[in-house]
Amino acid sequence: MIAEIGQYALILALALALVQMVVPAWGAAKGDPVLMGVAAPVALAMLIFVGGAFACLVALYVTSDFSVANVVENSHSQMPLVYKITSTWGNHEGSMLLWALVLAVFGALVALFGGNLPDRLKANVLAVQASIATAFLLFILLTSNPFLRVLSPPGEGRDLNPVLQDPGLAIHPPLLYLGYVGLSIAFAFAIAALIEGRIDAAWARWVRPWTLTAWIFLTLGIAMGSYWAYYELGWGGWWFWDPVENASLMPWLAATALLHSAVVMEKRDALKVWTILLAILAFSLSLIGTFLVRSGVLTSVHAFATDPLRGVFILAILVVFIGGSLALFALRAGELRQGGLFAPISREGALVFNNLFLTAATASVFVGTLYPLALEALTGDKITVGPPFFNLTFGGLMLPLVFAMPFGPLLAWKRGDLLGVAQRLMLAAGFAVVAAVVTAAATAAVSEERGPVLAPVAIGLAVFIIAGALTDIAERAGIGRVSARLAVRRLTGLPRSTFGTAIAHLGVGICLLGIVSESAWSLEKIAAVRIGETVTIGTRDLTLARVENRAGPNFTSRVAVFEIREGGISQGTVEAAKRQFAARQMATTESGIRTFGFSQLYVSIGEEHADGALSMRATWKPFVTLIWLGAVVMALGGLLSLADRRLRVGAPKPARMRRGALPAAAE
Amino acid sequence: MTRKGRRLILIGSALTVLALAAGLILTALNDTIVFFRSPSEIAEHKVAPGARLRLGGLVEAGSVAKQGTAVRFTVTDGNAQVPVTYTGILPDLFREGQGVVAEGVVQTDGSFKADTVLAKHDERYMPREVADALKKQGHWKEGEPGGPPAPAPVRSTVQ
Numbered sequence: 001m002i003a004e005i006g007q008y009a010l011i012l013a014l015a016l017a018l019v020q021m022v023v024p025a026w027g028a029a030k031g032d033p034v035l036m037g038v039a040a041p042v043a044l045a046m047l048i049f050v051g052g053a054f055a056c057l058v059a060l061y062v063t064s065d066f067s068v069a070n071v072v073e074n075s076h077s078q079m080p081l082v083y084k085i086t087s088t089w090g091n092h093e094g095s096m097l098l099w100a101l102v103l104a105v106f107g108a109l110v111a112l113f114g115g116n117l118p119d120r121l122k123a124n125v126l127a128v129q130a131s132i133a134t135a136f137l138l139f140i141l142l143t144s145n146p147f148l149r150v151l152s153p154p155g156e157g158r159d160l161n162p163v164l165q166d167p168g169l170a171i172h173p174p175l176l177y178l179g180y181v182g183l184s185i186a187f188a189f190a191i192a193a194l195i196e197g198r199i200d201a202a203w204a205r206w207v208r209p210w211t212l213t214a215w216i217f218l219t220l221g222i223a224m225g226s227y228w229a230y231y232e233l234g235w236g237g238w239w240f241w242d243p244v245e246n247a248s249l250m251p252w253l254a255a256t257a258l259l260h261s262a263v264v265m266e267k268r269d270a271l272k273v274w275t276i277l278l279a280i281l282a283f284s285l286s287l288i289g290t291f292l293v294r295s296g297v298l299t300s301v302h303a304f305a306t307d308p309l310r311g312v313f314i315l316a317i318l319v320v321f322i323g324g325s326l327a328l329f330a331l332r333a334g335e336l337r338q339g340g341l342f343a344p345i346s347r348e349g350a351l352v353f354n355n356l357f358l359t360a361a362t363a364s365v366f367v368g369t370l371y372p373l374a375l376e377a378l379t380g381d382k383i384t385v386g387p388p389f390f391n392l393t394f395g396g397l398m399l400p401l402v403f404a405m406p407f408g409p410l411l412a413w414k415r416g417d418l419l420g421v422a423q424r425l426m427l428a429a430g431f432a433v434v435a436a437v438v439t440a441a442a443t444a445a446v447s448e449e450r451g452p453v454l455a456p457v458a459i460g461l462a463v464f465i466i467a468g469a470l471t472d473i474a475e476r477a478g479i480g481r482v483s484a485r486l487a488v489r490r491l492t493g494l495p496r497s498t499f500g501t502a503i504a505h506l507g508v509g510i511c512l513l514g515i516v517s518e519s520a521w522s523l524e525k526i527a528a529v530r531i532g533e534t535v536t537i538g539t540r541d542l543t544l545a546r547v548e549n550r551a552g553p554n555f556t557s558r559v560a561v562f563e564i565r566e567g568g569i570s571q572g573t574v575e576a577a578k579r580q581f582a583a584r585q586m587a588t589t590e591s592g593i594r595t596f597g598f599s600q601l602y603v604s605i606g607e608e609h610a611d612g613a614l615s616m617r618a619t620w621k622p623f624v625t626l627i628w629l630g631a632v633v634m635a636l637g638g639l640l641s642l643a644d645r646r647l648r649v650g651a652p653k654p655a656r657m658r659r660g661a662l663p664a665a666a667e
Numbered sequence: 668m669t670r671k672g673r674r675l676i677l678i679g680s681a682l683t684v685l686a687l688a689a690g691l692i693l694t695a696l697n698d699t700i701v702f703f704r705s706p707s708e709i710a711e712h713k714v715a716p717g718a719r720l721r722l723g724g725l726v727e728a729g730s731v732a733k734q735g736t737a738v739r740f741t742v743t744d745g746n747a748q749v750p751v752t753y754t755g756i757l758p759d760l761f762r763e764g765q766g767v768v769a770e771g772v773v774q775t776d777g778s779f780k781a782d783t784v785l786a787k788h789d790e791r792y793m794p795r796e797v798a799d800a801l802k803k804q805g806h807w808k809e810g811e812p813g814g815p816p817a818p819a820p821v822r823s824t825v826q
Contacts, residue, residue, distance in 0.1 A: 341670060341673060342673070343673070344673070344676050344677075344680075352677065352680075353680075356680065356681055356684040357684060360684050360685065360687070360688035361688075363688055363692075364688055364691065364692050367692050367696075368692075368695075371696065372700075381702065382702065382703035382721075383700045383701060383702050383703065384700065384701040384702075384703065384721055384770075385696075385699070385700050385701075386699070386700075386701060388695070388698075388699035389695045389696070389699040389700065392691060392694070392695040392698075392699060393688070393691040393692050393695045396687075396691045397687070397688060397691065526736050526754065526755050526756065527735075527736060528735040528736050578759070586759070586760075587759040587760070588759060589759055604756065605756075606736075606756030606757060607756075607757070609733065613735070615736055615756050616756075617755070617756050
């Protein structure tokens, strides 16, 4: 019964999406306010129906209804409740439904909070949103229906993939989808602007909060996924340059570029055409990411060719939306009004620099991800494009970008003074040099040849970014130039978005610190130990105390307990385990992690040998938590920016009033 | 400066970054990609020793020998066998008779020194390169694995 209700709710949601796609757009074209007004209530109704369908699927999972194929494939009655709920989206069909739900949520948010949008823009944005919803609801109903029944219900389900039986599944996909799908709003705004053939600074002011929201979720989602892979896969790697990861990194890079170019458009009315193109590209990359992950093309080019329905359907969605939007862009971009001028050395110039390198970095990830697929499809050659490729290309392109990062916010709009900015960054540069020298001396003192030469330089770069972000705030408050009281008053008077920028940039520096120290100075020990034997890693001794069996709800686990000592003083224990899941006859490795300050001790175990020895790997990861902490700080910066009054309180009416106010900044 | 002049600077810098990106990508594609090879291809000496590559096939039954954390096993595709050495912890799904992908370097004696061993995280699932290689040799047929594809490969690495 519940399955059928879910199915009907989905079909009704599809009908509503069709209405929301056609009626408001027609109204906008004819200038009919009644037809345009249909968009908002229908968007809310669609959320109710898609939400209802999703709730039905959750209910089926919670009650372990094994008459539904999707539940049989991915659930087990013995699973803890939280995993019964999360397995709703731990599979293809359910995750597509979550995708559609997030899309409906964003559509409803525009309907609710878009009160200050011009009617035509709002109607067109919601119509474009609905066209995406139509495509994905059709995809779910035709190729990936989660509500299909089985003829003879089995007594027990086949369990969720054990790797996914983790709290990470509760957080990671929803966060990531909020980011992915949130970019659809920027896309819808871009298409609406192209349809109207009109765009202005106010447009950028409306788009920025939505992009920022999506960007915050995407940042947190990627960081969360990285940490999940780190502790769950038992290898201790935090980024694999796996196509699935790249699929989420590419939209993030494009969204980051979009955030920066939208600033130029909002403040200076320039870079309009480019900003529109970025908005289209960012969401297109989200769609491509969905295609890569969901079509099965990564698992096998051949499986894709032999069971083409899903893949071809998503491919068709890609062609229609990306091709259609780019065609519209090509037709209309020429009509958009030219914006303000700026000198190459200026804030605008710096943001263009940022955009150039970010898009080039996106392109390098794109090539590295798709080249093996293309090569195999064309020649049959199988290759792997791994970390060395991305380290060289992506790393090479990010290096100038992060070096230039402290300069950007200090440059003036229109025409900047690079020399003056360089002078103001002298203190930050001083800190960076000191940090690099101290790091080099410290690593030389610890051992003769440990660590690459470049690592201290990279540490210096990270410190430069952090100190540069702080310099930006200090300069604006006039610390050191004006009285302390005035400086404090200025500091509190600074717009939140200024703090947002500085903190987000600070986050990049923190993240870089973590990345460099983890890659350069991790220590690793692999050994086979018996009970009572000790392995030394760095300054710590790990002693295998005991190995014992424990029973979980739907698995049994073999747990190794290690005692940690530093200089003879006990620091407690760390437990690493192997879990055996009966339903799928699969084992997973549960790594043991202890955090000391910002560093972590990471222990995982392998098989037990006949002579009682246990294979184990211990890794000391210095400052590894800074990687994710940096991402959280970045998101925090985004949140502060989002809280800026200028973005919340009544965005001004479209440029009619500004057109005269902003003289073309020519000389 | 005129509008035109500024636009030229903009386009010029865009082209420079593009050229830099293209240069980096082409260099990296030349130097860093790793080809997938089957045991037959290695046995036929198609591969020069010292080249980094991925070797895929089945772990031959009875071939696994462990000494502490050092492991030796043989990878086969039914026609040829390649002895593999590896030090470290093997992935959970590494088993005799199962598919495996090892990344490493061919030695001058024709053996393979692996620094990474991958096995997919699903009991029914075969790494796709292995499946294709075995199909080529006629030892495995489509339809056997079934079920949903696995998420991410589980890695085991010594650097």
